[in-house]
Amino acid sequence: MTAPTTATDVNQPSLEHAPKAGRRLSLPVLMLIIAGALALTSIVRLITGADGITNVSQMSTALQLAVPIGLAGLGGLWAERAGVVNIGLEGMMILGTWFGAWAGFQWGPWTGVLVGLIGGCLGGLLHAIVTVTFNVNHIVSGVAINILALGATRYLAPLAFEGHQGGSAKQSPAVESLGHFTVPGLSDWLTDLNAKGWFFVSDIAGLLGGLVTNVSWLTLIAVALIPGTWWILWRTPFGLRLRSCGENPVAAESLGVNVYKYKYLAVIISGGLAGLGGVFLSIVANPFYLEGQTSGRGYIGLAAMIFGNWMPGGLAIGAGLFGYTDSLNLRGGSTNVHALxxxxxxxxxxxxxxxxxxxxxxxxxxxxxxxxxxxxxxxxTNEVPSQVVAATPYVVTLVVLALSAQRLRMPKADGMPYRKGQGK
Structure with a gap:
């Protein structure tokens, strides 16, 4: 009989225990690809005369639209890295929009941020109870949470908002702004440089200008969560244990990892991040809750996560791409889409x-x-129909997923049922 292999300390991240990842692009190659895409966009801008595709205001709008998608995608990443599929991101975003606006108009915007985050966490907790404890199919649970969140907010909105100034059965009173910041000097310089229309240089100026002009504080927090997530999940013992639950929970349990605990934590954090994306919609993007406000962004966030191959950096690029195409609806849509x-x-x-x-x-x-x-x-043609402009974000979502499908590698135990002790 072969003696059991001695397990090294699971607290120490090592290549022995870390799951083998799929083939990834190195940072220099990725930056080269981004630079090439930007140069190609600059060529198109010069040929078509569609200066709006890379100007500062376009990029600023794209960033604002990318944030809720990115937060929803981060929520999906946390859950799926622990082995739980979270289709309920849309519902958790809905809870975030409602709870954020409800607390925000009464006690201030930062209280709204906190309460909206908690609202999303409650949705995540429910999903964790149903999928982790009762082993219900993850897709069924997620769809049910989406329906439940929509129904609950429709029921609560008239009770909470009617009778208040600016409130109605489908809309909350206005919420005070969290505030914005612009980097003085740098923003004006980049805007002037972008306006010159130079090849490549002006396009980079437009991209960078959008990152330092009229930016919400919540946007800054959301952007910081991208490297923060990467550091926690790939550079800490906590992250190693959590990812092991999504790769091989039986092996993780044999090394002393409490798989249930880590799955619960991951899904609750997932709900909180999605709820934060909802808060962004109801406090930053619009200063009020509005029924139907999420408009499927939870699903697009899930698509951004898949496009990013379950990695924070790729997710950020996907969210930026979808946010940019969505921004075409708001700023010179027909002309810009035709150029694209x-x-x-x-x-x-x-x-x-x-x-x-x-x-x-x-x-x-x-x-x-x-x-x-x-x-x-x-x-x-000289322009595209308005219907095509409106559908562009969703078409891009489908095309990007289709083109990237060959290189994807999801966590091995993602969506698979797990019972404690099943490996014995």
Whole structure:
């Protein structure tokens, strides 16, 4: 009989215990890809004259729209890294919007932030009880939470908001602003540089200008949560234990990890982050709660998380992409989307060349044909219908997920039922 292998201390992160990740891009390669995409966008801007696609106001709006998507995606990442699929992010965001506005108009915006976060945590706690303790299918539980959150807020809104100035059955009274900040000097300089229309340099100035102009304090917190999540989950013993629950909970249990505890913590944190995204919508993006305010952003956050391959950095890029396409609805949508048709055609041609180099000739031919059709659409029209502009964020979501599907690697035990002691 073979003697059992001695387990080293699970408190120490090591390559032996860390799950093997999928192939990842190094930081220099990733920065090179981003720079290339920005240069290509600059070329399209110069050809089409659509200066709005990279100006400061466009980027500032994109950042504001990306924050709730990114927070929802971070919530999904925490839950799924512990092995729990969280389709209920939309419902937890809804709870965050309602609780944040309800507390915010009575006791101030920062109280609203805290209460909205707690509201999302309650949704996460419910999801954890149902999935972790009672082993209900994660998808079923998440869908049920989405329906329950929508119904509960519809019932509570008239009771809480009617009779107050500016309140109604579907809208809360106005909430005081959290405040914004602009980096003095730097913001004006970047705005002036962006206005010059220079190749690449002005586009970088527009991107950076959007990050330092009229930024909410809650945006700053949300951005800080990206590296914070990475550090906690990949550089601490707590994060190692939590991720082990999503890769192999039986092995984690054999090393002394309380799998139930870590799954509960992860899902509650997940709900809190989604709730914080809801708070952003009802206090920062709009200074009031409004029924239907989330508009599916919880699902798009889940898509951003998948696009990012369950990693915080990739998630941030995905959220930024979806936020940018969503911002096209608000600022010169038809003109900008028409210009981006040319960008899409160029990207498809580059993709076809890359596939051909890798000897995937059939895929390369299909990609090239699609690129030619997109270019024909661009060349044969001067604008795109408003319906296409409105659908752009969702179309981009589907296209990006389809193109990135081949490189994805989800946690091995994600969504799988687990019972304590099942490995004995």
């Amino acid at each position: 048709l040319l960008l899409g055609a160029l990207l498809l041609v580059i993709g076809a060349i890359w596939l051909a180099i890798r000897k995937k000739y059939v895929q390369a031919a299909v990609t090239l044909v699609v690129g030619a059709l997109v270019f024909a659409w661009y060349a044969g």
